Amino acid sequence: MNLKNLSLNTKFTLSIILIIFAFCVLFSFLIYYHLKQKVIEDAHEKTRIIITQMDALGKYVKEELRPAIFKLLHETGKKDEFIVEGMSTTHVRLNVMRRFNNKIGNYIYKRVSLQPINPEHQANSLDMRLIDYFQNNSNSESWSGIVKIEGQEFLIIAKPIIAEKECLICHGKVKDAPKALLKMFPRNRDFTWKEGEIMGVESVSLPIASTLGEIKGIAISTFLFGLISLIFLFVGLQGAFWSFVIKPLKRLSLLFRGIVNGTEPLNQTIEVKTKDEIGELIFSFNQMSKYLFEAQEATKKYAETLQTIFEGITDPLALVNPDCTVEMTNHAYRKWILEGRAAVFNEKCDPEKIDPDKFCPVHFLKKVIDTKKPFSEYWEGEDQKHYFIHLYPIFNEKGDVIKVVHYVKDITEKRKIEEQMRITEKLAAIGQLSAGLAHEINNPLGGIRLCFNNLIATEMDEETKKRHIEVINQGLMKIQEIIKQLLDFSKQSELIVSLVSVNTLVENVLKLTDYLISKKGIKVVKKLSPDIPKIMIDSNKIEQVFLNIVLNAIQAMDGKEGTLTIQTYLKDDFCCISFTDTGPGIPENILPKIFDPFFTTKPVGQGTGLGLSVSKSIVEQHNGRITVETSRNGTTFIVELPLK
Template sequence: MKPKNLSISTKFTLSIILIILAFCILFSFLLYYHLKQKVIEDANEKTRIIITQIDALGNYVKEELRPAIFKLLYETGKKDEFIVEGMSTTHVRLSVMKRFNNKIGNYMYKRVSLDPINPEHKADALYVKLIEYFKRNKTQESWSGIITYNGQEILVMAKPVIVEKGCLICHGKINNAPKALLKMFPRSKDFTWKEGDIMGIESVSLPIASTLGEIKGVAISTFLFGAVSLLFLFVTLHGAFWSFVIKPLKRLSSLFRGIVNGTEPLNQTIEVKTKDEIGDLILSFNQMAKYLYDAQEATKKYADTLQTIFEGITDPLALVNPDCTVEMTNHAYRTWMIEGRAAVFNEQCDIEKLDADKLCPVYFLKKVIDTKKPFSEYWEGEDQRHYFIHLYPIFDDRENVIKVVHYVKDITEKRKIEEQMRITEKLAAIGQLSAGLAHEINNPLGGIRLCFNNLINTEMDEKTKNMHVEVINHGLTKIQEIIKQLLDFSKQTELIISAVSVNNLVENVLKLTDYLISKKGIKVIKKLSNEIPEIMIDSNKIEQVFLNIVLNAIQAMDGKEGVLTIESFLKNGKCYIAFTDTGNGIPDDILPKIFDPFFTTKPVGQGTGLGLSVSKSIIEQHSGRILVKTSSSGTTFTVELPVK
């Protein structure tokens, strides 16, 4: 089981046990280390005192006793004698330490050499290493440490034996050594020592294995006693912790689970029995439970209200997943799903296998997911009905689209009304053009009538007759073109998109309004860019927009010789057609209303008030805009259309 899945009581128990164990081990180790160091320090001090005493005894023999005995032997004629018991510093030291050990055991004294007079004092491998150590470290006066010797741990204090001038009497040339000494320890060759050489080692050692064992026992006993004591303390603390902390927390935890599972009500109060931190926690829980209960009730109320509003929306509204499954719908959306309307999602889809050339709700959904932007579109479905579709993305924390709000409105009837409004406005425009059209038709009719009279009443040759017939045909052709242009403009059509030159549409409108423009004395300035490509629009409807704007400009400049400037240009991937008049401008109180249906400032019988409203609808249907800029010196209407 992972530690994070353990209960707090288990975590507390394991933590305390680990802390107790670590504390006991650390304390016992520190105690053992401290006692061991203390034993070593005491042993070092004692061995240092002993070796200092022995060294002092050896110096006494070397400096006073031995010279005195040599003098006495010389005076008595026994200069070749050698009294080992009083003249050998090694013998005296070993004899004294032997008597010392009889009183205080365990201390071992050794004085050994690489080439001793007495073979018994020959250095073994351990002391050879010590001699080599002092030879490498000639400034070192002593050495102490714990070593394993003959399978036993001992503490050793050692110092080098340095050759002095007096030592060379016995440890020099054989001829100079006392004869009695050579009889006791025969030798056939001279010693090679020189003054200042390290001839050997003297040491005092003390076995400490038993002492260290006793220290270990003390440390282990301390560990066990401490562990038992702390364990007893832990049991006592754990009982208190369980009573004061774990038990109330378990009660709270059980209550929480009951609330989550629905077996316990949220609006309940737990009795606070203590005024400590647990009591504060229970009090906080009571406050939180009351707050959550109130919030829950308020949320239910708000949810019911929102559900009522959601269901009450008459247009279809839904929450759609990226796979086209519908998560939440209102009544209108469900009704459309039952009816099989083309504008709603009825089944799961695979966006990756979508036909890119087919416009449908799935295509619109994919566009929202890819662009991560809201999307609105006027669309005609396979059921031949017109819809306004709007999709709004909902994002997660990583800015990924996880759901889409889908809103649909059936605008079929609205489109029919808009179409009737466009027809009405066309008829009104034809009414305004009627005088010019009558003039355009009357002129050729007059010529035709004159030619007919001449042909009937006048005798003429064949050539003159043919000339009159040609004039009649020319006049009839001109009348036919005028009527055709008028019929093309006035006829009712569905939205037909094709590649069209906006400059050509401007020229067509100017032909229709040529008589009115001439009659009013208006000067036309054309600044039409040749860089504008053909764009995908409904030429008939856009031509109607241009005509409405030109007729409004003509009326705005009525009564004075004005100038109408028409300019076309490209900017930021869009096509702009600007119509600027030199009229008096649009008053500030009227400007916000100019696109309202049936709003007009023209006299009764001269306008329907639908011109700009219809024009705005047509341009928005083409995903464009109409911009207005006005002042006392004139007004500019700019039509913005997407190039692609």
């Protein structure tokens, strides 16, 4: 039986019955325990008094009566006589106790020994255990407790019998014992008792089984009487509880069930007939039903509003299951499904059986399910369009991904605009480099011209001609290399990634800017880590990022001999490239705008305002990030590119 499925009335009834039963049992047990303890205390006190009386009687016989009889026997010449009725403490005690029992009750008095004169006083197994107890506990003067004998319980109080000098006359050697005693109890061996040893045990027993039985009867009668009385009380309470609590609650329960099943309206009011707790509960229900009805209506309106907003979002948005089935879509997503766009899910799939050679949104979905983290990616589909894809996981209570929010944006036109911006910025950078490039070309051209003039106008041997021709060839190769590097930098290209050394890209940019750097008197400090691995990037575009940052640093330090520090290092899963100048820093009011397109502080004709914006776009296209730190002592741009 599941207690959770029982009604409140049944639970209350069972609880009260259990409490009543437990109370009656506990109360009866306490009565029984109290009466039992009282009986035991009374019996113990009575047996203690009796054994004390017997002890006093024994002392009287031992100290007064027996010495007087011994004296009388000696005076009359009958010293070998022994009058048991007046000289044996055991005989006197036993007979007195027998007469006592005839008048009072069932007390059992025993005086036994391991080696008694009278064989009737031989110790049994219980007596021997008591003797052992006193021998092992020499400081104990008495023992008391309840013992079962032949199925009946007895309260026993016992004292040890200790050998004294007078006792050894009869309980010692045969030659010292009175002859009359030996005639009554013949023996041919000496007792080995010594003064101070425990000869036996003296005990008084009182049967208490019948008394305990009476106590049990009283406890049972009390239990039954209390149980019946409490049952009558419970019936009365149950009737009152049903009338005042259960009945109104059942009315509320039926109404709740009707509202849940849809057979009863939510906005209804129950009449409040009382001002007690149940009345307050019904009043609270009326208030709650009113608020719930208003909340329900408001929720419907909010849901309609959210549905309108959801449908009105111009970018595709959907809720996708792990098997790629779409559970909820907006109008734009459904339109893309009909158009067969590559960036949306339009059929079932198994993420575990995806085609590794066919890169698609299923790869992104599997990554979100495996990593349990949001995922964003710029991606070019098979339809030659560029998309920004974002997937956000939704978890169950166990932390497993059960659904994924899929957001897609067509960024094809944005990419075209960004590409035009990159080309514009490249041309602006080439304009800034033109003086340096002209210088780099003019130097080898001057050498070539001089060598040609010498070859034409001067007579020289073959060896000299050969050296002149070699100088001309080297100069032409240098001009060719400069022009090739310029063409590679300026050409338009899509994102083409390959394994590239970041340190090599830094060196290439420093070659392009070598003339400007030396002209401005700027010192370059390179801290390029040899541990940097090759990473998958578009070398042309990342080179453009580095060039934009270096040119900005050169312009920031214009008019003074500064230092440009370039450092490469690893941090977590990123390759970091930092460019630090010693310029005046970026003002606080300008710092938030430096990555905005067309924002520039340079004079007209000296900048497009696209450099940092384009650089940020390129780095983010590589799933990296670009940050800036500035102060009055200079500015540091940090480019972070993922190792994977």
